[in-house]
Amino acid sequence: MNKELADLLYPDVQYDIDYLEKKYPERNLPDGAEVCRFAPSPTGRMHMGNLFASFIPEVMAKQSNGVFILRVEDTDAKRAIENGVELILEDLEHYNYVVDEHPNKGGEYGPYIQTERAFIYHIVAKYLVSIGRAYPCFCTEEDLTEMRNIQEATKDRIGYYGHYAKCRNLSYDEVKKRIDNGDKWVLRLKSMGDFNKKFVFKDLVKGNIELPENDIDQVLVKSDGIPPYAFAHVCDDHFMRVTTVTRDDSYISSVPYHLELWDACGFKAPKFAHLLPLNKKEGEVIRKISKRKDPEAAVSFYHERGIPVEAIKLYFATVMNSNFEMWYLQNQDKSFRDFEFTFNKMSTSGALFDLEKLINISKNYLSRLKATEVFENLDIWTKEFDLEFNNLINKYKDYTINILNIEREQAKPRKDFSCYSEIKNSIWYMYDELFNNAELNYEWQKITDKEEIRTILNDYIDNYYDINDDKDTWFNKMKELCDKNGYCSNMKEYKENPDKYKGNIADISNVIRVAVTTKSMTPDLYEILKLLGKDKIKERFNRI
Numbered sequence: 001m002n003k004e005l006a007d008l009l010y011p012d013v014q015y016d017i018d019y020l021e022k023k024y025p026e027r028n029l030p031d032g033a034e035v036c037r038f039a040p041s042p043t044g045r046m047h048m049g050n051l052f053a054s055f056i057p058e059v060m061a062k063q064s065n066g067v068f069i070l071r072v073e074d075t076d077a078k079r080a081i082e083n084g085v086e087l088i089l090e091d092l093e094h095y096n097y098v099v100d101e102h103p104n105k106g107g108e109y110g111p112y113i114q115t116e117r118a119f120i121y122h123i124v125a126k127y128l129v130s131i132g133r134a135y136p137c138f139c140t141e142e143d144l145t146e147m148r149n150i151q152e153a154t155k156d157r158i159g160y161y162g163h164y165a166k167c168r169n170l171s172y173d174e175v176k177k178r179i180d181n182g183d184k185w186v187l188r189l190k191s192m193g194d195f196n197k198k199f200v201f202k203d204l205v206k207g208n209i210e211l212p213e214n215d216i217d218q219v220l221v222k223s224d225g226i227p228p229y230a231f232a233h234v235c236d237d238h239f240m241r242v243t244t245v246t247r248d249d250s251y252i253s254s255v256p257y258h259l260e261l262w263d264a265c266g267f268k269a270p271k272f273a274h275l276l277p278l279n280k281k282e283g284e285v286i287r288k289i290s291k292r293k294d295p296e297a298a299v300s301f302y303h304e305r306g307i308p309v310e311a312i313k314l315y316f317a318t319v320m321n322s323n324f325e326m327w328y329l330q331n332q333d334k335s336f337r338d339f340e341f342t343f344n345k346m347s348t349s350g351a352l353f354d355l356e357k358l359i360n361i362s363k364n365y366l367s368r369l370k371a372t373e374v375f376e377n378l379d380i381w382t383k384e385f386d387l388e389f390n391n392l393i394n395k396y397k398d399y400t401i402n403i404l405n406i407e408r409e410q411a412k413p414r415k416d417f418s419c420y421s422e423i424k425n426s427i428w429y430m431y432d433e434l435f436n437n438a439e440l441n442y443e444w445q446k447i448t449d450k451e452e453i454r455t456i457l458n459d460y461i462d463n464y465y466d467i468n469d470d471k472d473t474w475f476n477k478m479k480e481l482c483d484k485n486g487y488c489s490n491m492k493e494y495k496e497n498p499d500k501y502k503g504n505i506a507d508i509s510n511v512i513r514v515a516v517t518t519k520s521m522t523p524d525l526y527e528i529l530k531l532l533g534k535d536k537i538k539e540r541f542n543r544i
């Protein structure tokens with residue numbers, strides 16, 4: 001009778017489960033290799049929440065020499081947008097995620113878009129009917145509303161279960177009559193669970209969780225032939241041979257139903273890691289980071305500022321595993337890929353998204369790059385966001401690299417900027433084109449008397465500056481300049497007898513620093529003066 005019913009409901013489905021098992025065989029992967037997937041709905045651009053949610057399965061798959069899949073879950077046609085797949089892929093590529101199988105690339109386990117996998121769902125659906133674990137339900141919206149009203153009025157549990165499951169025991173003849181009549185139907189699971197029984201579910205992140213069994217006859221396939229998420233993901237994860245499912249922790253309450261489905265289909269359930277979302281603290285309230293409310297949730301926020309992709313991934317790594325930060329401090333020359341991530345080092349209470357920390361990580365990251373690497377990335381960023389500056393850095397390429405190299409390759413490199421958009425603001429004065437067109441605001445410190453300033457500057461450029469001086473020679477000359485003009489070149493002496501002098505060596509160097517840069521705080525003055533050269537320095541002195 002079940003077989004007859006299966007043929008009646010799915011007359012066009014010729015294949016059986018065995019066919020699928022052969023078409024999508026177990027993967028031939030090394031021991032311990034994980035097959036993970038990111039399974040978004042194509043509803044628009046990615047945001048930081050999605051990006052973090054996809055970082056995790058990508059990292060787990062890659063570090064185990066496994067496979068990372070992008071599967072697009074577009075069964076909710078109302079929410080899907082037209083170029084949704086492209087937008088997701090663009091972002092994943094921009095962040096250098098290694099996606100082994102995806103809709104545009106294909107793979108042995110495709111298609112990778114759910115609406116193109118209906119033939120798989122129908123084969124499995126027919127199988128479930130044939131073994132008596134699924135049945136057609138002809139209830140209308142009104143029938144279901146009435147059922148819910150009764151349940152609410154009698155304070156009973158909501159859902160299609162037990163004696164509420166009216167269509168559970170329809171005879172073959174009744175079903176045939178209604179189908180011949182053209183009545184619409186959905187396919188429901190025939191649940192064997194007992195809601196009063198509990199079982200223990202082992203989650204990779206949250207550990208053991210006690211849950212009640214499922215007893216609801218949920219909809220497996222809607223009347224249009226498309227399954228909702230639950231049934232689709234079971235078929236997909238099984239036939240894509242996914243080993244670990246990572247997904248939002250809001251799915252935990254559906255786990256009893258999902259596990260019953262895996263079992264009914266005769267599939268071995270994968271491991272599950274339910275992930276906490278990136279949260280944000282707003283006053284006293286902690287909530288999920290939101291694309292709508294938080295500008296820093298948008299991927300474009302980082303792109304426009306030129307925050308390096310690698311820094312964002314380092315931040316994700318820090319959030320993902322509590323022991324990563326410590327490890328990275330001791331292994332700054334390594335990639336996050338060298339760290340061994342585990343699910344049990346993930347936060348079980350949710351991570352607070354901390355933009356300040358991300359920016360700090362970015363600052364450190366940038367300070368450790370080679371000047372040539374900073375230049376290349378700056379070139380890319382300015383090409384998109386600041387063409388004028390892009391022309392300038394390319395016109396003076398070597399000069400720019402030298403500027404970027406000031407106080408860089410050393411144990412404690414300088415950290416002047418946290419993103420590419422801040423670089424111009426920190427080195428603009430090195431370019432005549434910018435200096436000569438800017439409204440200059442000299443940050444004189446102790447010495448403010450113009451006559452005194454001019455005396456020092458002229459003495460320096462006429463009698464001391466030599467582009468070929470090494471740093472020691474330069475510094476000795478600065479001391480001479482200092483003593484000659486009545487300032488003290490020895491700080492200790494100065495502190496003992498401040499009244500004996502007009503000031504000290506710091507005051508003298510500041511006059512020179514401010515005269516050439518307008519700024520009272522800059523990277524190494526010796527390097528700046530060496531790069532600018534005598535003509536530029538003189539020109540700038542003459543403006544004072």
Ligand code: GLU
Nearest residue numbers: 039040041073233246247
């Ligand atoms: N399409 C589901 C979502 O976007 C995916 C859940 C899963 O990864 O299984 O929430």
Ligand code: ZN
Nearest residue numbers: 137138139167
């Ligand atoms: Zn029904």
